[in-house]
Amino acid sequence: MSLMQRISLIFRSKANKALDRAEDPRETLDYSYQRQLDLLSKVRRGVADVATSRKRVELQVNQLEQQQAKLQDQAEKAIGMGREDLAREALTRKSGVTGQITDLKAQHAQLQGEEEKLTLAQQRLQAKVESFRTRKETIKATYTAAEAQTRINEAMSGIGEEMGDVGLAIQRAEDKTAQMQARAGAIDELIASGALDDVSSTNSGDDIARELDAMSSQSDVEAELARLKGGSQPQAIEAGDNDILQAEPEKKTEGNA
Amino acid sequence: MIIRILGEGQYDVSDDALPRLNELDAQVEAAVEAGDVEAFATALGALLVGVRTAGVAHPADSLDESDLILPPDDATIDEVRELLGGDGLIPG
Numbered sequence: 186m187s188l189m190q191r192i193s194l195i196f197r198s199k200a201n202k203a204l205d206r207a208e209d210p211r212e213t214l215d216y217s218y219q220r221q222l223d224l225l226s227k228v229r230r231g232v233a234d235v236a237t238s239r240k241r242v243e244l245q246v247n248q249l250e251q252q253q254a255k256l257q258d259q260a261e262k263a264i265g266m267g268r269e270d271l272a273r274e275a276l277t278r279k280s281g282v283t284g285q286i287t288d289l290k291a292q293h294a295q296l297q298g299e300e301e302k303l304t305l306a307q308q309r310l311q312a313k314v315e316s317f318r319t320r321k322e323t324i325k326a327t328y329t330a331a332e333a334q335t336r337i338n339e340a341m342s343g344i345g346e347e348m349g350d351v352g353l354a355i356q357r358a359e360d361k362t363a364q365m366q367a368r369a370g371a372i373d374e375l376i377a378s379g380a381l382d383d384v385s386s387t388n389s390g391d392d393i394a395r396e397l398d399a400m401s402s403q404s405d406v407e408a409e410l411a412r413l414k415g416g417s418q419p420q421a422i423e424a425g426d427n428d429i430l431q432a433e434p435e436k437k438t439e440g441n442a
Numbered sequence: 443m444i445i446r447i448l449g450e451g452q453y454d455v456s457d458d459a460l461p462r463l464n465e466l467d468a469q470v471e472a473a474v475e476a477g478d479v480e481a482f483a484t485a486l487g488a489l490l491v492g493v494r495t496a497g498v499a500h501p502a503d504s505l506d507e508s509d510l511i512l513p514p515d516d517a518t519i520d521e522v523r524e525l526l527g528g529d530g531l532i533p534g
Contacts, residue, residue, distance in 0.1 A: 187468070187471055188526075189463075192510075192512065192525060
């Protein structure tokens with residue numbers, strides 16, 4: 186089938202070209218989503234790290250506070266025992282610890298602020314990734330639908346180029362119909378004017394013959410009517426009446442009068 | 443096998459009819475290569491009639507790709523030649 190096969194091959198390769206022209210956006214979308222997930226997990230790790238540091242600082246502060254209380258206690262005991270020098274030493278150490286605690290508390294506050302910011306960023310990013318995922322799926326579905334539509338069009342019409350042919354075929358059919366209608370109209374006119382004989386009429390001939398034909402059929406009707414009025418067949422009339430009653434009631438009154 | 447005649451529609455053609463259609467197809471191809479306009483018109487007409495008589499019209503509401511595609515009835519030899527060689531997709 187060389188010629189047919191060649192034409193088919195050309196059409197098919199054109200169709201595939203049309204489909205392949207754009208790279209598959211679904212893969213790009215999936216890749217982008219993967220990148221966003223990676224970023225999100227990095228932010229999550231960051232949040233966890235900061236939280237761990239914050240907890241460690243909290244523990245240190247607790248320990249230092251215990252030490253502070255202990256030194257205070259020791260200073261009081263030393264005073265009670267009259268050892269002012271020991272009390273002084275304890276209070277000096279305590280003041281160092283207090284300074285450390287202040288530093289650590291400032292650090293803690295800073296870490297806490299950072300953690301809150303990161304948590305907020307993580308939530309925002311998560312929401313973004315979620316919405317991207319939804320949009321990605323929508324886009325992918327749309328693309329799949331569009332691709333399917335392309336394939337349907339391709340299958341329906343061969344290929345885009347052929348749509349033109351289909352349009353032409355429809356145009357040709359319409360032209361032909363219009364032409365036939367015009368011809369039928371012209372023939373009707375010619376028959377009506379008597380210039381053309383109506384071959385479908387039983388008693389085809391000239392216009393005089395048609396006139397006579399019409400008259401004779403009219404007189405036939407009159408004769409039939411007169412026969413019925415004469416009431417030669419009352420039962421048949423009754424039966425006929427019933428039929429007419431159902432179908433055309435106004436004709437019944439005409440017949441009775 | 444589904445054969446589409448461009449601008450006309452698809453026909454289901456049984457495999458038994460293929461050898462005969464192949465012969466007609468070969469005639470069309472020979473005419474295209476020889477540049478014989480009259481022989482081409484006759485051969486293409488015979489091929490299309492062959493497809494229409496051997497085939498049954500494929501249901502319009504089913505979506506199937508054609509296995510083979512044929513030029514329309516009124517295609518000229520130049521159009522077919524252009525179709526085959528114009529894009530240079532298929533050599534010779």
